[in-house]
Amino acid sequence: MILAGDIGGTKTLLALADGGSIVCERRYASGDWGEFPTLVRAFLDEAGVRQIASACFGVAGPVETNRAKVTYLPWVVDGAALAQAFGIGRVTVVNDFAAAAQGVAALRPEQLATLQEGRPQPDAPRLLVGAGTGLGVAALLPEGSGWHTVSGEGGHIGFSPADDAQLAVWRHLARPGCRVTAENVISGPGLAAIHASLLKVSPGSTAIEDPAAIVAAAETNPLARQAVDLFVAAYGAFAGDLALLFMARGGVYLGGGIAPKLLKRLRQGGFVQAFGARGAHAGLMADFPIRVVTEERLGLLGALAIAAAHTN
Secondary structure, eight states: OEEEEEEOSSEEEEEEEETTEEEEEEEEEGGGOSOHHHHHHHHHHHHTOOOEEEEEEEESSOEETTEEEOTTSSOEEEHHHHHHHHTEEEEEEEEHHHHHHHHHTTOOGGGEEEEEOOOOOTTSOEEEEEESSSEEEEEEEEETTEEEEEEOOGGGSBOOOOSHHHHHHHHHHOOTTOOOBHHHHSSHHHHHHHHHHHHTTSTTOOOOOOHHHHHHHTTTOHHHHHHHHHHHHHHHHHHHHHHHHHTOTTEEEEETTTGGGGHHHHTTTHHHHHHHOOGGGHHHHTTSOEEEEOOTTHHHHHHHHHHHHTTO
């Protein structure tokens, strides 16, 4: 029996699997729980499971010595402490996008939506970028017959405005002594910040603070539509930068919770246009495949794969 989790600031997915098949899976609102071990205990009690061979938890936050602090929660996920507390043979803590990256290879065609076909090279690096509560980044590099994951906190690199509207967002977010990061703009809170920035120059418009409400309003509300389009363009530019960094000719994958909800807007061309605006290297960009991951459980499936590998 193996245990896996995809732990984010908004939601946590936990699953138990036996012999490659999931036998119990639950979704939790992360903010409803004061600490992670209490949630694990509740899940295992419900499942009636006591003996676990290995576990892997993908955590939205930096990982060091098998331990992570969740970026937008007071939770600490400590592999050694969890192994001792629950009698688990081995517990591995990884960045949530490192886990999600391991799930990319297992995706089926129906779990992907294509924004750009490109000219995929099967043995070239792949890139996973995902906006949700935060902004995650991971790369998959070919290694022998498999893939080596390179993860980090790429969402915290500086945000580079591409036009006057994006510069206005940067100014709206700028604070003395602080940098405006890509995650400040390309995330759920970032979409709300974009809308607030546009509201300053659109007197009489209705304020919308909830990112999901902004997405829903984009079909009929001009300011919400403008905010979403700016978000999409910033997302495309960021993904294009990283695609060049890794030369991800194996494919650029958009994970996270936002891209599937914005699929219609992403397909209207703003993302691909910003992705390809590379000056001297613009001719390269049409060769990169770009796909949206529509499988919400990508991180969980990747964590299960890591946990299963560690039972061997």
